[in-house]
Amino acid sequence: MADVARLAGVSHMTVSRVLNNHTAVREETRRRVLAAIKELGYQPNTAARALATRRSGVIGVLTIDTTLYGPAGTLYAVENAARRAGFSLTITSIKTVDPRSAAEGLDRLTSQAVEGIVVIAPSSQIGQALSPLHHRVPMVTAGDALAGDVPAVYVDQAGGARLATNHLLEHGAERIWHIAGPRSWLHAQARARGWRSALKAAGLQSPGVLYGDWTPASGYRAGLLLVEKIQEVDAVFVANDQMALGVLRAFHEHGIRVPRDVLLVGFDDIPEAAYFAPPLTTIRQDFAAVGEHAIRLLISEISGEAAQNSYVVPAQLIVRQSSIRRSH
Known part of the structure; x- marks a missing residue:
């Protein structure tokens, strides 16, 4: 630390204040100390600092x-x-x-x-x-x-689910199924709760819930179950984008077209969501x-x-x- 102080032209105490993010240091001085630290490759001794400052x-x-x-x-x-x-x-x-x-x-x-x-x-x-x-x-x-x-x-997980469900309702869907995450996950519980509340506010019954484990494989399995009752499905709100990818695969294999036959919304807005076929409507966190x-x-x-x-x-x-x- 003494070498840093000498190179920056400041006191030992000023270097200490910069290292501890103290507010009582002018910005110009702070930049000078940080430049000296970088030039010398100085690594603070965190253990010693903890003993001295109790931080x-x-x-x-x-x-x-x-x-x-x-x-x-x-x-x-x-x-x-x-x-x-x-x-x-x-x-x-x-x-x-x-x-x-x-x-x-x-x-x-x-x-x-x-x-x-x-x-x-x-x-x-x-x-x-x-x-x-x-x-x-x-x-x-x-x-x-x-x-x-x-x-x-x-x-706001429940709020996001309501946004997704209301969006599907606005586009003519009434029989909106939900593929939820694991029951023990609070995210999954909140998203299912938001979906149900949006349907209830619209005067509609919840047609059914299928459960997955957040993976595309579980979404694919849930999608296959929906294929068997596709005449009862207007739209699907899926609790995350990875499971939605699996649903898309199941629907594609059985000639069910998204969005022409069934509307689909995911949750998370993973980077790949915009490149699904078709690009996925979703909820961004x-x-x-x-x-x-x-x-x-x-x-x-x-x-x-x-x-x-x-x-x-x-x-x-x-x-x-x-x-x-x-x-x-």
């Missing part, structure tokens, strides 16, 4: 072991937001979604002296492990509200906003400030060809 500069993340678009997108957004705020991350993934695994994962994080924890695990079973620990370490959930006393940031607000809430908790209990990010309908039946 580790590390945020822990508990997440599930998955490559699914929603949790993976949320993790990426949280990491970017934490980095911009001057924190690094340590991540613990759990393979089994249950209270015991969650408690073990949280214990691993707290043993690393993290300043706070972000939980990205969209299952109702995880919430049981959070409340007992929240009084000991600042904590926020990102993606779902898992425990009543833990601040949460999440996309603003993961960047989730990550930004989650880190902001956590920093407020770390600082001892009163933080709002939750922040809900609106979902957005992205209209493409799969839900628009052209007149001939």
Whole structure:
């Protein structure tokens, strides 16, 4: 650190303030110190800094072991937001979604002296492990509200489902089926709830729910079941885009044309959705906003400030060809 101070022409204390993101440093001085750090390739000794300041500069993340678009997108957004705020991350993934695994994962994080924890695990079973620990370490959930006393940031899943269902209703569909995600996932529960509420508001009965596991293969299997009763299907709202891809494959194999015969809407707006055949109408989630607000809430908790209990990010309908039946 002394070499950095000498090259930048500042005091040892000023370098320390820059490293700790202290506000009492002029922007010109901050740039000069950062340039010196880069030129010298200086790496701060985080362990020593933690001992001196009782601040580790590390945020822990508990997440599930998955490559699914929603949790993976949320993790990426949280990491970017934490980095911009001057924190690094340590991540613990759990393979089994249950209270015991969650408690073990949280214990691993707290043993690393993290300043706070972000939980990205969209299952109702995880919430049981959070409340007992929240009084000991600042904590926020990102993606779902898992425990009543833990601040949460999440996309309005039910609202997104209502957008999707109302869009199909506006385009003439009445018998709108739903292919849901796993029953234990809060996202799946909320999307099914939003679908039902939109149909109820329109005075319509829910024709039926089929369940998948978020994969294209499960969507394909559900699509084959719908093929058998296609005369009872005007449209399908699918709880994620990967399962919608499987539905498209099943329909295509049996000569069912989307959108001419059946309208289709997914959820997530994965990068490939615009290149499905036909391009998929879907619901977009603003993961960047989730990550930004989650880190902001956590920093407020770390600082001892009163933080709002939750922040809900609106979902957005992205209209493409799969839900628009052209007149001939």
